[in-house]
Amino acid sequence: MVLGLLALGGCGQPRDLPTSDDGVVGTVVAVSDVSGIPDAPDPDGWVVTLPTAAVDDVLALAGEGTLERELRYSRFTMAPETVDELGGTVAEVDGAGRFRLDVVGERLVCRLSASRWNGEVGAAGCVRADLPAGGVVRVTLGEAGLAVEVET
Numbered sequence: 001m002v003l004g005l006l007a008l009g010g011c012g013q014p015r016d017l018p019t020s021d022d023g024v025v026g027t028v029v030a031v032s033d034v035s036g037i038p039d040a041p042d043p044d045g046w047v048v049t050l051p052t053a054a055v056d057d058v059l060a061l062a063g064e065g066t067l068e069r070e071l072r073y074s075r076f077t078m079a080p081e082t083v084d085e086l087g088g089t090v091a092e093v094d095g096a097g098r099f100r101l102d103v104v105g106e107r108l109v110c111r112l113s114a115s116r117w118n119g120e121v122g123a124a125g126c127v128r129a130d131l132p133a134g135g136v137v138r139v140t141l142g143e144a145g146l147a148v149e150v151e152t
Helices: 052-062 068-073 080-085
Strands: 024-030 046-051 075-077 089-092 098-101 105-113 122-131 135-142 145-151
Touching: 046 052, 046 098, 046 122, 052 068, 052 075, 052 105, 052 122, 068 122, 068 145, 080 089, 089 098, 105 135, 105 145, 122 135, 122 145
Parallel strands: 024 135
Antiparallel strands: 024 098, 046 089, 046 105, 075 122, 105 122, 135 145
16 A cells, blocks of 8 residues: 655645645645534545546445446445455655545545544545646545545
8 A cells, every 4th residue: 555644844835735646745635514603624535536437336336226426425344455346545644634646537535533433434425536746735524525626
């Protein structure tokens, strides 16, 4: 498993992390639909990318009858060994919500957290995304589920 360890403190932006042609940098943000409550970094946990060919395996993890369009809202257990078996890449999210992924192209992106699952590692949504080389992305999680936005 590729684990991007980030030992960066402070409250920076993803552009504080140097980009490369081999991947993307980004932030994880908890978004609020409630007026007056601002979006905030969603620190800790992990961002996982999987080959898009693994979507059927992820749907099986999410539960019988789950459709791909429902994955952005789905909550399910995903063990680290499963990420390895499916050819995935893991990036640790730092205390400011920042991460670096050393992959590009169309991938299935999932947000993982241990705190939401009483110590078990669980996915809090997955979605397809095209990760551009040297790009900056914003991974959001809120009422609309998980989303990945490429910033310009």
